[in-house]
Amino acid sequence: MTYSLALADPAHSSWSMRIGLLVQRFALPASLEFGDLYTPDFPRLMAGFAPARTVPALKLPDGTVVCESLAIAEELASRFPDAGLWPADPSARALARGLAAEMHAGFGPLRQACPMNLRVAYRDVPVSEAVGADLTRLETIWTAARDRFAPLGPWLCGTYSIADAFYAPIAARIAGYSLPAGDVARAYVAAHLSDPAFVAWRDLGLRQGPHQAAYDLDYPQISWPGAEAINPT
Template sequence: MSYELALGDRSYSSWSLRIGLLVARYDLPITCRFARLYTDAFPALLADFPPARTVPALRTPEGLTVTESLAIAEELATRFPDQGLWPADPAARAMARGLASEMHAGFFALREACPMNLRQAYADFPVSPEVQADLDRLETIWSAARAQFGQQGPWLCGAYSIADAFFAPVAARIAGYGLPVGAEAQAYVTAHLEDPYFQAWRAEGLADGPDQETYRRPYTPRPWPVAD
């Protein structure tokens, strides 16, 4: 038995994006199976990954299903130790682990107000105080990581790591909803938008089928911010 991964819509499923980016970037030997949310295909896919009720879900060669994105990322890092999913440097790794965990456990206002949508960008999004507080916190932790470990490139803790994959959907939200961040955070967002693995995922998602109406928001539509 080999590794299989259940994933949702490439355009809309932020948790799928995180793990999908890791599989593609690190060329992991995992078969990805996709199903669109809100279709009959979704429960049918999950039926092959008991007891998962959300995506992503990883089935290991031993037949065990791992759920929860952070647990899946940790499991992949452990099972493929030569690929460098976490930074090799202990201090950078500790920082990266903290960042990914904080993302997994928080930023609820931003996630609620701005569902990830890689197909549609908006203008005139009204930023609530709660969303602004999440943005402020993001700027604080991104800046702290980059000040310590980010001098050599665009990512948070040296080379691209699980921490960056966990913030890829956040970068997409900042770009897509035109959320206000400073120059340093904006540069980090742009690094994600220009990342070839992110661009490939987004392009594949555009071909997944019709738009999912549930993700449409009543703001002024505008083109996706980076031509790719």
């Protein structure tokens, strides 16, 4: 038996994207199994990953099922220590762990107001106080990481890590909803938009999964932004 990963609509399931992107970016040996959200396909997929209730869910070679994105990422990092899922530098690793955990636990207003949709981009999206506070917090923590680790590479803690996979769907929202972003956030979002694994994941999202009407929002649509087109604050 091998590793298998239960995931849902690549265009919409942000938790699926985090782990799917991680597995693909680090070429980890896991087979991806997709089920369409809000269709009978989804419970059918999950039946094979009991007792998991949500995606992503990872089935280990011994049949153990791991749920919760952060636990899955940690388990993969332990099982593939040479892959470099966390930064090698201990300080960078500690910071990356905190960043990933903050994402896993937070940013509810932003996630709720701007559900992930890799198929369309909008402009003139109103930014509530709570969403604005989330964006400010992102700028703060991304800046703290980038100020320290920029010499090691374009990602939060230098090299691409679990922390970056966790923030990829946030980058997609900032781009796709034309949300205001400061200089650090704009550069970081741009790094995601031009990352080949991100591009490949979005391409999968364009091709796979049904149209989910619940994700249609009534804002003016624009074409998907290139890396240069993120809104300044």
